[in-house]
Amino acid sequence: QSALTQPPSASGSPGQSVTISCTGTSSNVGGYDYVSWYQQHPGKAPKLIIYYVNKRPSGVPDRFSGSKSGNTASLTVSGLQAEDEAVYYCASFGGNSIFGGGTKLTVL
Amino acid sequence: EVQLVESGGGLVQPGESLRLSCAASGLTFSAAWMGWVRQAPGKGLEWVASIKEDGSEEYYGDSVRGRFTVSRDNAKNSVYLHTDSLRAEDTAVYYCARDAGHFSYDVWGQGTMVTVSS
Numbered sequence: 001q002s003a004l005t006q007p008p009s010a011s012g013s014p015g016q017s018v019t020i021s022c023t024g025t026s027s028n029v030g031g032y033d034y035v036s037w038y039q040q041h042p043g044k045a046p047k048l049i050i051y052y053v054n055k056r057p058s059g060v061p062d063r064f065s066g067s068k069s070g071n072t073a074s075l076t077v078s079g080l081q082a083e084d085e086a087v088y089y090c091a092s093f094g095g096n097s098i099f100g101g102g103t104k105l106t107v108l
Numbered sequence: 109e110v111q112l113v114e115s116g117g118g119l120v121q122p123g124e125s126l127r128l129s130c131a132a133s134g135l136t137f138s139a140a141w142m143g144w145v146r147q148a149p150g151k152g153l154e155w156v157a158s159i160k161e162d163g164s165e166e167y168y169g170d171s172v173r174g175r176f177t178v179s180r181d182n183a184k185n186s187v188y189l190h191t192d193s194l195r196a197e198d199t200a201v202y203y204c205a206r207d208a209g210h211f212s213y214d215v216w217g218q219g220t221m222v223t224v225s226s
Contacts, residue, residue: 003152034210038153045203045219046145046153051212089153093211096169097143097155 004029004090004100011106012080020088020103022073028094030071037066037075038089040102046089050075082107110134110215112204117220120194124224128189130204130217138162138182141207144189146200147219154200157189158207172198194224 012018037050050066090100116128144156157178205213
C-alpha cells in the first residue's frame, strides 16, 4: 500500500499561515473521517496535533486546524511561530493504517 | 503521568529475531488499542502493527505481515512486538503508541532502535 502523498517541504514567515496537503484515495482519506496529523521535532517522538480530520487534542493551540475535501486532507498552521518548524505527517485509517511521507515545515 | 517505555532493541544479524517490549503506566491499558510504528533513519513513519484492547484482533502492515507478531499482557500493562526473519530494511526506531481511536496515536514512547546488519 503506497504512502499518502504530501509535499516534501513548505515554508512561511512568522505570523503567516501555511497549508500542507495530504492526498490519498477513496479507500483511506476519502472514505473515512479518520485523518490525523502528527508533528515531529528532530530526535523526538511524534506528537498528535489533529485527529478525526479537524479535532484538536487538549493542549494543542488553535493555530493548528484540519480539513478534508474528497481524497485530500489539509493541515493549516496559522500565525506561524519559530517552534512550529518540524516535520508534519498525515495519517489515515482505511483497512490498514497508513502515513504520509512527511512535510518539512521551515519558518523563515 | 501517562507514559510508554519501550525496550529490547539492539544490533542483530539478518535472519535473527528480537522481541520488543513496551510498558505502560498512567493509563487504563486494558481499555486501549495499542500500535507499533517504526521510522527508518532519516525516513518517515511507517505503521507496523495494531492490537485490540483484549488481544483478540491483530493487524499488520504489508512489509511485516508473516514475520512480526504483536501481543499484549494486560496484567503486566505491556505490549510486545516479536520480530522474526529480520532484514536490513527493518532497521529503524520502533515506537509503541496508544491508539485513541481509528489510528489516532495520542501517547507515544521514546522509541527503541533496532539495527539489522551483518
